[in-house]
Amino acid sequence: MALVELEEVSFRYPGGTLAVEGVSLAVDPGESVAIIGQNGAGKTTTVKMMNGLLRPTAGTVGVDGVDTRTRTAAQVARRVGYVFQNPDDQIFNSTVRREIAYGLRRLRLDGKESGRRVDEAAELTGLRGLLEENPHDLPLSVRKFVTIASVLAVDPDAVVLDEPTAGQDLAGLDRIADITSHLAARGRAVVTITHDMEFVARHVERVVVMAERRVVREGPAAEIFADAAAMSAARLAQPAVVELAARLGLTGVGLSVDALADALRARS
């Protein structure tokens, strides 16, 4: 059974904007999925429904087969964690330690287990030396890791990362890739919303393309990126390695620079 399943889901904001229309989408335990698409395509609204922050105005969202409408947002968040696009929408505690520990209060863990979870999440996100800092004094790229750590500490079955790579330098990108690998190794599902096609090409298996409120294409990353017409219709740029391979007339090369270099050597 899928861990998260959206069936014919639509969402209209109270102001009247129809943001998502007829979306069906399933995420299996342990899989890594990227949702890509132009601004305003409905990506954030879709994932907010996965974690119970928003309830669909039509259709159903199931987590482990249970309709999210029958659960509180806190109960759904325990299973599907959501890291906000803007850390400042999520952070409100006065130290990094308190911020990471905040979501654990609902889990009624003993002090030792709670401390262990905070330390592990801080280690994974590079925050070990910053636990007593006020998160609001830290740069945006680090605040993003604070929000990731607070979701990791809860250890949900699925983690949704909304634009995790925005504003990150190379070390930050590597750290995000390490975090997603760590989650995969633990059998957790990861759903990433991103405009960073290079990151998707390197680290994500399955891609869902959204355009104008709907899912317009989904499949293995290599297949989607090779479909120039679909990418262009969704107003998305192909990763450089895919575009270069196509221009060189090399097909089926995949998404890695190494594979492209091998294919070129083999041809010459």
Ligand SMILES: Nc1ncnc2c1ncn2[C@@H]1O[C@H](COP(=O)(O)OP(=O)(O)OP(=O)(O)O)[C@@H](O)[C@H]1O
């Ligand atoms: N709180 C809100 N109230 C009203 N309309 C909203 C709200 N949030 C988003 N929208 C609208 O819903 C539509 C979909 O927005 P959404 O944020 O889901 O798209 P997105 O694909 O995540 O875009 P981006 O890449 O810019 O984050 C847009 O037209 C947006 O303006």
